[in-house]
Amino acid sequence: MSTMSQSSAAARAVIVRDKWSGEVIGELPRAGEREIEQALQAAEQARRRPWPARERAAVLQRAVALLEERRTAVLETMRRETGFSRKDVEQEFARAVVTLTLCAQEALRLGGEVVPLDASPGFEQRLALTIRVPVGIVLAITPFNAPLNTVCHKIGPALAAGNAVILKPAELTPLTAALLAQILDEAGLPEGRLQVLYGSGSEVGLRLLRDPRIGFTTFTGSTEVGAIVKRETGLRPVSLELGSVSATIICADADLERAARDVAHAGYRKAGQVCTSVQSLFVHTSVEREFVERLSAQVAALKSGDPADPATEVGPLISESAAARACALVEEALRSGARVLVGGTCTGTLFQPTLLHEVAPPMRITREEIFAPVVSIVRFERLDEAIEAANASRYGLQAGVYTSSLATALELARRLEVGGVIINGTSSTRADGMPYGGMKDSGFGKEGPAYAIREMTVERLVMLGP
Incomplete structure (x- = not known):
């Protein structure tokens, strides 16, 4: 060397x-x-x-x-x-x-x-x-x-x-x-x-x-x-x-406790600075209330701060400019009708773990990679709605799906326009021996x-x- x-x-x-x-x-x-x-x-x-x-x-x-x-x-x-x-x-x-x-x-x-x-x-x-x-x-x-x-x-x-x-x-x-x-x-x-x-x-x-x-x-x-x-x-x-704006889909028959636990990790590890980090979280209306309560509790329990502290789970973003960009995307979403359930504040480079609700696909936060500890919940009634919204992204790296239906899993595996579809795992699930890569942008x-x-x-x- x-x-x-x-x-x-x-x-x-x-x-x-x-x-x-x-x-x-x-x-x-x-x-x-x-x-x-x-x-x-x-x-x-x-x-x-x-x-x-x-x-x-x-x-x-x-x-x-x-x-x-x-x-x-x-x-x-x-x-x-x-x-x-x-x-x-x-x-x-x-x-x-x-x-x-x-x-x-x-x-x-x-x-x-x-x-x-x-x-x-x-x-x-x-x-x-x-x-x-x-x-x-x-x-x-x-x-x-x-x-x-x-x-x-x-x-x-x-x-x-x-x-x-x-x-x-x-x-x-x-x-x-x-x-x-x-x-x-x-x-x-x-x-x-x-x-x-x-x-x-x-x-x-x-x-x-x-x-x-x-x-x-x-x-x-x-x-x-x-x-x-x-x-x-x-x-x-x-x-x-x-880049990516990775989606994870929570179907009506999902294991909600497991999904909430997984998303609370995958959306916030490395302060969200992961290309497959859960950014857009599509949740079926029939389980929306229960799932949001479970996930909100999980996210609120995350400790942010000094990475030297063993109890810290979410550290700072890489730079002040990265934090400012993420803040701007969140603020724009709030002006467009989104609601903060957890977090939403930023001091210097420390961005609090944030969970947004009432997010809709036209918002820029669903189209641009945020690279911060922010997860946006988007509700859907028909599976086609979630598929179409996920596929409307210019990106296509990985997607996660939570369902107990094999038929649903296979349909989403065929139709989602991404390099990898993870069934009963988040978009950020990866084993290092598997083929990993995307399509589109x-x-x-x-x-x-x-x-x-x-x-x-x-x-x-x-x-x-x-």
Whole structure:
């Protein structure tokens, strides 16, 4: 693993602050043109050197062991640079261990297939097969809201496939990624296989996107920036995991206690800064009153405040500008007729867990991603109403459904225009081994090690003949 040279001017350092106290907790060298070019050259040289699958798997497995050894330091770094609660960072850490373990396993499973040729006259004496070869250099651009697990989901499959990787972590939360890179280095990662560059997306990210030596780009972030990624990469392949206004539907026959408990977690974990976080909650009128009472009690019980406090469940938002934007969306909804059941206030970056009622689909809060601890209840009478409202969104990442009817579950699985439909779970339900990705303005491509590793390789046909 290599990071950019420390010779860059200290004045251009990436300064990282504790998101609760504002204290400076780290400085990293900001990449300039010289460092970017050095990283690209090192990656280009590394990708041309043989790296057997067994060695790739061994490095990743050793990294898992080292990550678990450094658990305390990684958790503390992640908590401070994100502002997430202790429970949130512990959950992300546990998921990252699973993700890296799966990547190590996939390095040994990656293979091709035999291709039958007998259907074509004259090919009876020929044999064809496919092999998977690395794309070369993978560029991974990662978001602030999952500085460990999303990084693992991007660089893990890329390394498992035999690529060289250039990682550009979020400027607001790069310290966790730096620790992971150090762990991979100590695990025996060959020289040049991982370069980490720190800086802004508009400078470092854009320069890397335009470089033809990048063979594949994997990006998680906003839809607006995703469009820039696609534009700048031209014909080169990309995987985009973008924004969403995720819906969860509570049907008349739902288990209301279970649904309320799940939504109180999934709508407010990481202070709602999750692309699949429950934002629009469609509730059938026949159970609306009972469900709203149950959910209101659950949300009101959530403790917000200092993430260092073990009792805190909802910490601050990532920045004051993010908080101001969320406040504006809530205030606009209230002017349009929505009602606050719980929360609704914001002090600095601390946005109180908020539950809105009497929300209707025309409101902007049902159309734009809020990325804050806010859940909006939308009532429906006919299932078609909920489906049509959910599908009217320009996004399509995941949706949740609560029902005891198999017929209803199957109908919603077929009709909801999203990348994943979770039955009796919220939109934010995710196992790290499953294929994960969206459609429409939520992007395309799949995460999940077994699926991402295929996207980060080229399927090459080999035909043999006498």
